[in-house]
Amino acid sequence: MRAFVVAVFAFLYLPIALVVLFSFNAGRHASELTGFSVQWYGKALSNPFLVEALKNSLFIATTSALLAALCGTAAALGLARVGVRTRAVFDVLFGAAIVVPGVVIGISTLVALVQLFGVVNPFLASLWPNDQPPRLTLGYGSIVAAHGLFSMALVAMIVGTRLGSLDRNLVEASSDLYATPLTTFRSIVLPQIMPAVIAGFLLAFTFSFDDFIVAFFVAGAQTTLPIYVFASIRRGVTPEINAIATIVLVASVLLVVLAQWQLRQRKPSS
């Protein structure tokens, strides 16, 4: 049994370890190590297309995670104040946002937005008789919105769970001591749910940063890091990709560890 478990952990981590190892390989080839070098990192980071894609991904992930954390937390707080039926409706919708496959989310968002733009753009054009009218297109906005949908549902669920385990006595004690609802929220509720909010933000960021399939549909002319990597993988495996893969893996491991650590924080420090 123990040997089997060790084998499974090796199975989980060996391929990743190989990619990391070969990202430091001096030579071009995967089958032989020809010395240590960080040249592929240099090559990767001086590739303008790659840097552009990386910047796009960072911007999109930050924006969608922030929006998701805000709206998801607000929704969780709101759901604590409504009846069982309203709650059930939201639970189904959040569940759907998480369970419906990424391909379908991507496709339906694409179809709906293109349809919407088809109505809005001529209307905008009719308002701007002389100048070049503003045009809505696929791009940052559509990726942020599509990523945020999944993330918001995730945040709402994580924060909702945390709210469920909140000590009601503290809230009651606070209002018994004549604290205003706002003070109670700021000094009792918020510190208790903050770790869940931060964990939700970090997981949302990781998801958005890693997502390929949803962005593939709704990116329009924009490129994100996974889209760039996917396109270059299809052109052939190169040491440069090993370097990018290593950077992305290390970054997402750090974020996930940070998120887990936040979730385990029982007592807020402030």
Place this chain on the structure above:
Amino acid sequence: MRSNVLRHNLLTALLLGPATAWLVIFLVLPFVAIAVFSVGERAPEGGYQAAFTLAQYANLPARATAFWNTMVLAPAGALACLVVAYPVAYYLALRAPERWRLILLALVVIPFWTSLLMRTYAWMYVLGGRGIPALLAYVGFEDVRLINTPGAVLLGIVYGYLPLMILPIYVSLERLDRRLLEASADLGATPVSTFLGVTLRLSLPGVMTGFSLVMILLLGEYLIPTLLGGGKVFFIGNALVDLFLQSRNWPFGSAIAITLVLVSVVVLIAANRISTRLSGARRVDLI
């Protein structure tokens, strides 16, 4: 009093407003849109043209291979995940030393939240011409093809979704009342019949949760068949990308997407029914 109720409702609406708008604009409306598209026609230059016909659904057999691959490899992949995951979950929940448990559990969770693209790429690297085949050629087995086979896709599936299978099984085993195991042994049951009659039986809800989660996600999988199946082993997700981004046949693609969602719903309902029957309505939460 009335103004208090009013204020309460107003605040609730303000809190739920943004989420509701988001869900309606980017989940409900898009879903209605593809439902409408799926009964339409392809415009001559690609895209959509209004109509009311079931022709797109009648045309589904044109993509039978994609459906067939998905309907065979998704359950097979989920089953393979289960076979590998169960012993690991069992060890983590019931056998692992206390101080190692959380660390091992974290090691299971981390890959699930890291990039599936990068992890699948790692296997392209290992299975591709310069990886294991090169090693095999070195010891005398020439021309071994590993990548772009159903086996490679299955391997990629197990690799990608293993953590998602381990977690729910771990949770149900961890909650298991250990006194039941002792009782079973005290009553003269062999370890095997204790395992089958008590441990396995009580962990079935977790098994069902894991199995249905992995199944649902696999139904919409795109990356693993693309990278490890190399265009030879393709899923419904690949057909969808092709129909929407290459041949621009939106109505047919929508019909396939709707069918995919319906299949997922059937799988979810079936899984729910089975696990309710198994456990007497005891549920296992993942997060």
